[in-house]
Amino acid sequence: xxxxxxxxxxxxxxxxxxxxxxxxxxxxxxxxxxxxxxxxxxxxxxxxxxxxxxxxxxxxxxxxxxxxxxxxx
Numbered sequence: 001x002x003x004x005x006x007x008x009x010x011x012x013x014x015x016x017x018x019x020x021x022x023x024x025x026x027x028x029x030x031x032x033x034x035x036x037x038x039x040x041x042x043x044x045x046x047x048x049x050x051x052x053x054x055x056x057x058x059x060x061x062x063x064x065x066x067x068x069x070x071x072x073x
Contacts, residue, residue, distance in 0.1 A: 003061060007054065014050040017043055 023029055024039040053060060 007057060010050050010054045014047065014054065017047040017050065021047060
């Protein structure tokens with residue numbers, strides 16, 4: 001998968017997670033304890049990880065390059 005495709009996927013996942021978090025705080029779902037617990041313990045950390053992934057994408061791609069490519073450089 002190319003860097004461009006990774007960036008596009010991360011961006012759309014980040015947007016979808018942000019919409020779900022926004023729905024948790026600005027809709028009647030705020031009174032649903034299960035949804036709020038899932039938001040606080042699942043959606044917000046995933047949102048942070050996708051944001052960090054977009055921010056540090058170049059570092060992450062260098063880190064996860066196959067070992068064979070690193071040896072030849």
